[in-house]
Each structure stands twice: as C-alpha cells, then as structure tokens.
Amino acid sequence: MIEHKTIVVTGGAGFVGSSLIHTLRRTTDSRIIAFDNLRRRGSELNLERFKDSGVEFVHGDVRLPSDWESLPAFDLLIDCSAEPSVTQGTTGSGWPLIENNLVSTAHCLEAARRNDAALMLLSTSRIYPIRSLESLTWEEQETRYAWLDEQPLPGVSSQGVSELFPLQGARSLYGATKLASEYLLQEYHYLHGMPVMVNRCGVLAGPWQMGKVDQGVVSLWVARHYFEKPLCYKGFGGTGKQVRDVLHIDDFSDLLLEQLKHKEKWDATPYNVGGGLSSSTSLLELTRLCREVTGHSFELAKEEKTSEVDLRIYLTDNSRVSQEFNWKPKRNMQDIVESIYHWIDQSPPGLQKILG
Ligand SMILES: NC(=O)c1ccc[n+]([C@@H]2O[C@H](COP(=O)([O-])OP(=O)(O)OC[C@H]3O[C@@H](n4cnc5c(N)ncnc54)[C@H](O)[C@@H]3O)[C@@H](O)[C@H]2O)c1
Known part of the structure; x- marks a missing residue:
C-alpha cells in the first residue's frame, strides 16, 4: 500500500467518512484528519471515538475557503462530505444542494491541487437516469420485484447496472451534482495529472449510520424494529417490494485499501460499487430479517404514492471493480442487519434520540 503522510477526510464525522477513517487508523501510520x-x-457522536483513536478533528465547512486554511498540508483527500439524500432539492431552491455537493467538490479539487494530493470522490449510483431505469423489464415475485435478463438498454441485466448503462436523461438533482462532480475530477486529472478515484456507490450500510426516513434506510429499519417505532412502506402501491442491493461499509473499506495499493489506476475511471444481487433486499424482506434479528414484530403502514425520484429496483453490477481490484463483497444482508443490531444494542449514549 502507498503510505500517505497526511490524509484529510471531508465529511469525516459522517457514516462513510468515519468508517473509512477507523479502517485507515488501524492499517496505516498516516496522520488522519476528519x-x-x-x-x-449524530455525526457529533464520532468525536469521542476520534479522541480515543488519535484521529484529529477540524470543525469546518468545505464550502468556506477560510476553513481550509486550518488544515495542514496533506497528500490524500477523501471527499465524503455531502448532503446524501436523493429527495433533497426536489422542492424549492436547488442551490443549497448544488452548493453543498458540487461547489464543495470544486473546493476539494482546488485544495487537492494546491497540496499536490490525490482525491477520492464518493459518487453514487444515482447518476444513472431515472426514466431509463424505470423503463427496464421486470417481474413481480412473491416478496420482491426483479429485473429480467433481457433488457431494452445496454449495460444492464438481472445482475445489475454496469458502467455501460446510458447516461442520457434526468437523474435527480442529487445525482446531477454527483455526475457533474465526477466530470470536474476528470478535468483535474487531465489538466494537472491529479490522481483521482471515482466510486459510484449504491446503498451503503452498517454500524454508525444515523439512518433517517430519506437516507440510511437499512439502519433506520433495524433501529425502528429495535425501539419498536412505526415504519411505512412508501411508493409502488405500498407493497414493500422495491429492491436495492446493499454493501456493508466494511466491504467498502476493504475496497479502499485495495485501491490505495494501485495508484496507477487513479485515472478518473468510474467504478460501480455495491453489494450486487447476492446482497440485495426488498423492504418486505428487510422487515422479515429485522423481525428475526430483533425479535420485535409490528404492522407497517402503507403509502401508495411513489416519489418522482424513487426507483422500483436498483442493483449494482460490480464486475469492473471486482476484476480491477481483485475485490468482492464478503458480507450479505444477514451480516449487515446483525452488525447494525449489535451496534444499536451497545447503544452509544444519545443514539436512541437520533434513531428511535
Ligand atoms: N450512505 C450511502 O448509502 C451512500 C451511497 C452512495 C454515495 N454516498 C456518498 O458518500 C458520501 C458520504 O455519505 P454518508 O452516508 O457518510 O453521509 P453522512 O451524512 O453520514 O456524512 C456526511 C458528512 O458530511 C458532513 N458535511 C455535510 N456538508 C458539509 C460541509 N459543507 N462541510 C463539511 N462537512 C459537511 C456532515 O456533517 C456529515 O458528517 C456522500 O458524498 C454521499 O453522497 C453515500
């Protein structure tokens, strides 16, 4: 692995940022700054953990050039700061989202350029257009919807969406800020030779995710079962059959370590990263799993109306990233739900107020 002297993680106190930081703390001697x-x-709950493990914390806003001045020189920047909810920006002004997710990436790129540093962007599967995904052929099974093998568009099969899926069409403002961020990374790689890595992640889940209704669905589901609080199947007729693949955050951390060994591959090629069909679930199946693991069972509400940014099915075809980095997800849905359950059960103080 290439050793970095100093690593800065923007959004370092969030779910993905803090999880990557703890993996890097265990596996490198680098100075690490969140x-x-x-x-x-809930991000504030991570500050105590940082103190215990020798991670430095800088309170600052990526959008403010003056806040970057409090940081020392660094040679790797991992950009995990964003508003990660796809429903943000669907009503009212889009500017806060554009500023927080796109303008902030431009600030990260400029900071990385000034420091002669490498940059990793946490992009999203939401860069793929909504109408194209919704035009795919599917069937209704007993507990989920499933894509068929034969599809009208390239780059997709029953196994999921690959990087060859067409990009034409609207994708949500959230997805657009991320795709535009990817394009900016390509330019900085081309113009300045900056090493850049782009991971288009599907749903990530695991301990320390502060799940809420519009983001972090798996930890929300486990927590609501744990604390016996209400839940609702929203959209697609309230059937609960919509499907996502889910990647355990520790599998993503394993991938990061592999990617750090191959700096020659930091060339802005986008990688679809997700759990794939074998680690996928419908909400209905997730409910069953949560009932088994928590021992708590209650009736869920139903809301038939589908949000304009929701998807019936999303599955990641992660063949490209698996091949390039000799990496495969090791954890499945059962592991994911159990690990979240154990984290909640050991309950860091203040967690119930946030998740319950
Ligand atoms: N969690 C997922 O399932 C998922 C999937 C695909 C992509 N991503 C991407 O991964 C990244 C991290 O997501 P997450 O799930 O950890 O979200 P999170 O909300 O848990 O973490 C984001 C962190 O960024 C911080 N932040 C937000 N705006 C900031 C700003 N302007 N300046 C400084 N800090 C700021 C927040 O306080 C928070 O701690 C995001 O870019 C998100 O789009 C996440």
Whole structure:
C-alpha cells in the first residue's frame, strides 16, 4: 500500500467518512484528519471515538475557503462530505444542494491541487437516469420485484447496472451534482495529472449510520424494529417490494485499501460499487430479517404514492471493480442487519434520540 503522510477526510464525522477513517487508523501510520461541519445529526457522536483513536478533528465547512486554511498540508483527500439524500432539492431552491455537493467538490479539487494530493470522490449510483431505469423489464415475485435478463438498454441485466448503462436523461438533482462532480475530477486529472478515484456507490450500510426516513434506510429499519417505532412502506402501491442491493461499509473499506495499493489506476475511471444481487433486499424482506434479528414484530403502514425520484429496483453490477481490484463483497444482508443490531444494542449514549 502507498503510505500517505497526511490524509484529510471531508465529511469525516459522517457514516462513510468515519468508517473509512477507523479502517485507515488501524492499517496505516498516516496522520488522519476528519474535517466536518457536523451538519448531520449524530455525526457529533464520532468525536469521542476520534479522541480515543488519535484521529484529529477540524470543525469546518468545505464550502468556506477560510476553513481550509486550518488544515495542514496533506497528500490524500477523501471527499465524503455531502448532503446524501436523493429527495433533497426536489422542492424549492436547488442551490443549497448544488452548493453543498458540487461547489464543495470544486473546493476539494482546488485544495487537492494546491497540496499536490490525490482525491477520492464518493459518487453514487444515482447518476444513472431515472426514466431509463424505470423503463427496464421486470417481474413481480412473491416478496420482491426483479429485473429480467433481457433488457431494452445496454449495460444492464438481472445482475445489475454496469458502467455501460446510458447516461442520457434526468437523474435527480442529487445525482446531477454527483455526475457533474465526477466530470470536474476528470478535468483535474487531465489538466494537472491529479490522481483521482471515482466510486459510484449504491446503498451503503452498517454500524454508525444515523439512518433517517430519506437516507440510511437499512439502519433506520433495524433501529425502528429495535425501539419498536412505526415504519411505512412508501411508493409502488405500498407493497414493500422495491429492491436495492446493499454493501456493508466494511466491504467498502476493504475496497479502499485495495485501491490505495494501485495508484496507477487513479485515472478518473468510474467504478460501480455495491453489494450486487447476492446482497440485495426488498423492504418486505428487510422487515422479515429485522423481525428475526430483533425479535420485535409490528404492522407497517402503507403509502401508495411513489416519489418522482424513487426507483422500483436498483442493483449494482460490480464486475469492473471486482476484476480491477481483485475485490468482492464478503458480507450479505444477514451480516449487515446483525452488525447494525449489535451496534444499536451497545447503544452509544444519545443514539436512541437520533434513531428511535
Ligand atoms: N450512505 C450511502 O448509502 C451512500 C451511497 C452512495 C454515495 N454516498 C456518498 O458518500 C458520501 C458520504 O455519505 P454518508 O452516508 O457518510 O453521509 P453522512 O451524512 O453520514 O456524512 C456526511 C458528512 O458530511 C458532513 N458535511 C455535510 N456538508 C458539509 C460541509 N459543507 N462541510 C463539511 N462537512 C459537511 C456532515 O456533517 C456529515 O458528517 C456522500 O458524498 C454521499 O453522497 C453515500
């Protein structure tokens, strides 16, 4: 692995940022700095953990050039700061989302350029257009919807969406800020030779995710079962059959370590990263799993109306990233739900107020 002297993680107190930081702390001697404005409720719970493990914390906002001045020189920047909910920006002004997810990437790129550093962007599967995904052929099974093998578009099969899926069409403002961010990374790689890595992640889940209704669905589901609080199947007729693949955050951390060994591959090629069909679930199946693991069972509400940014099915075809980095997800849905359950059960103080 290439050793970095100093690693800065923007959004370092969030779910993905803090999880990557703890993996890097265990596996490298680098100085590690979490840079976060603590906007996400629950991110503040990570500060105690940072103190215990020798991770430095800088309170700052990625959008403010003056806040970058509090950081020392660094040679790797991992950009995990964003508003990660796809429903943000669907009503009212889109500017806060554009500023927080796209303008902030431009600030990260400029900071990386000034420091002659490499940059990794946490992009999203939401860069793929909604109407194209919804035009795919599917069947209704007993507990889920499933894509068929034969599809009208390239780059997709029953196994999921690959990087060859067409990009034409609207994708949500959230997805657009991420795709535009990817394009900016390509330019900095081309113009300045900056090493850049782009991971288009599907749903990530695991301990320390502060799940809420519009983001972090798996930890929300486990927590609501644990604390016996209400839940609702929203959209697609309230059937609960919509499907996502889910990647355990520790599998993503394993991938990061592999990617750090191959700096020659930091060339802005996008990688679809997700759990794939073998680690996928419908909400209905997730409910069953949560009932088994928590021992708590209650009736869920139903809301038939589908949001304009929701998807019936999303599955990641992660063949490209698996091949390039000799990496495969090791954890399945059962592991994911159990690990979240154990984390909640050991309950860091203040967690119930946020998740319950
Ligand atoms: N969690 C997922 O399932 C998932 C999937 C695909 C992509 N991603 C991407 O991964 C990244 C991290 O997501 P997450 O799930 O950890 O979200 P999170 O909300 O848990 O973490 C984001 C962190 O960034 C901080 N932040 C937000 N705006 C900031 C700003 N302007 N300046 C400084 N800090 C700021 C927040 O306080 C928070 O701690 C995001 O870019 C997200 O789009 C996440």
